[in-house]
Amino acid sequence: xxxxxxxxxxxxxxxxxxxxxxxxxxxxxxxxxxxxxxxxxxxxxxxxxxxxxxxxxxxxxxxxxxxxxxxxxxxxxxxxxxxxxxxxxxxxxxxxxxxxxxxxxxxxxxxxxxxxxxxxxxxxxxxxxxxxxxxxxxxxxxxxxxxxxxxxxxxxxxxxxxxxxxxxxxxxxxxxxxxxxxxxxxxxxxxxxxxxxxxxxxxxxxxxxxxxxxxxxxxxxxxxxxxxxxxxxxxxxxxxxxxxxxxxxxxxxxxxxxxxxxxxxxxxxxxxxxxxxxxxxxxxxxxxxxxxxxxxxxxxxxxxxxxxxxxxxxxxxxxxxxxxxxxxxxxxx
Numbered sequence: 001x002x003x004x005x006x007x008x009x010x011x012x013x014x015x016x017x018x019x020x021x022x023x024x025x026x027x028x029x030x031x032x033x034x035x036x037x038x039x040x041x042x043x044x045x046x047x048x049x050x051x052x053x054x055x056x057x058x059x060x061x062x063x064x065x066x067x068x069x070x071x072x073x074x075x076x077x078x079x080x081x082x083x084x085x086x087x088x089x090x091x092x093x094x095x096x097x098x099x100x101x102x103x104x105x106x107x108x109x110x111x112x113x114x115x116x117x118x119x120x121x122x123x124x125x126x127x128x129x130x131x132x133x134x135x136x137x138x139x140x141x142x143x144x145x146x147x148x149x150x151x152x153x154x155x156x157x158x159x160x161x162x163x164x165x166x167x168x169x170x171x172x173x174x175x176x177x178x179x180x181x182x183x184x185x186x187x188x189x190x191x192x193x194x195x196x197x198x199x200x201x202x203x204x205x206x207x208x209x210x211x212x213x214x215x216x217x218x219x220x221x222x223x224x225x226x227x228x229x230x231x232x233x234x235x236x237x238x239x240x241x242x243x244x245x246x247x248x249x250x251x252x253x254x255x256x257x258x259x260x261x262x263x264x265x266x267x268x269x270x271x272x273x274x275x276x277x278x279x280x281x282x283x284x285x286x287x288x289x290x291x292x293x294x295x296x297x298x299x300x301x302x303x304x305x306x307x308x309x310x311x312x313x314x315x316x317x318x319x320x321x322x323x324x325x326x327x328x329x330x331x332x333x
Contacts, residue, residue, distance in 0.1 A: 019197035025230035043123035094130025
């Protein structure tokens with residue numbers, strides 16, 4: 001007998017560089033989901049740019065922009081396949097996902113779909129309101145490793161994040177993100193679960209079996225290995241020199257790649273959050289380094305900056321100017 005939960009869509013969320021792609025590809029490798037290696041960036045980019053889809057003009061703009069995006073190209077749909085349904089039935093972002101992703105699932109011969117967009121963590125309340133049956137899987141990684149990886153991957157604006165302090169800014173972003181995710185998830189605890197990246201790497205069979213019970217989905221690890229795709233085959237690492245090593249391990253890099261001074265300062269900033277998520281510190285919280293005035297300023301400023309940025313993008317006309325580069329648009333149709 002198929003239960004309602006077995007048809008529920010799954011949203012994989014988390015801070016950047018926390019293993020969300022690895023978990024998403026594990027789900028796809030398990031079967032029962034359409035293979036879709038893209039994200040529409042709907043709530044995080046398209047809707048801020050296009051506006052409320054309940055307005056016909058906004059809906060038309062959303063549809064036309066989606067047709068130009070990488071997310072559309074990866075579906076394999078024709079330009080007119082879903083045009084009428086989207087323009088006639090799409091009143092919310094959830095409607096758009098239900099129409100497009102459900103069609104992907106139908107064509108794949110499966111009953112449910114999964115979506116991977118780290119930044120959906122900020123849109124959890126809206127998604128849950130629009131898709132009441134939605135399930136959220138929050139992948140959490142040690143904030144020291146996440147911050148180190150983000151510093152390695154991203155070039156930051158030196159006027160806002162000076163290079164020598166970028167590690168600490170990324171650490172604060174990790175803290176802000178994971179706490180937002182947990183706080184939102186507490187609103188619907190039966191439909192929200194946290195997965196530790198370290199557990200997924202060290203004990204994948206056990207971790208996926210537990211997740212399978214939450215999702216009411218068979219996540220047999222042997223089958224996942226047999227049908228492995230994406231990040232299960234090619235690790236999503238920014239440390240290319242490690243990717244071919246026999247002893248490749250993405251866990252606890254911070255212990256060897258950060259200086260003692262960097263570790264001390266980072267733990268001063270985010271130590272309380274690391275403890276909150278059961279990551280032990282090298283020393284007791286706030287005892288590893290003094291609160292340098294710059295660290296104190298960052299500790300106060302960045303959470304306010306992140307909150308303001310999210311609010312302005314999602315709740316005001318400023319969202320119309322959201323950078324759409326991640327959509328990878330073609331020329332206008």
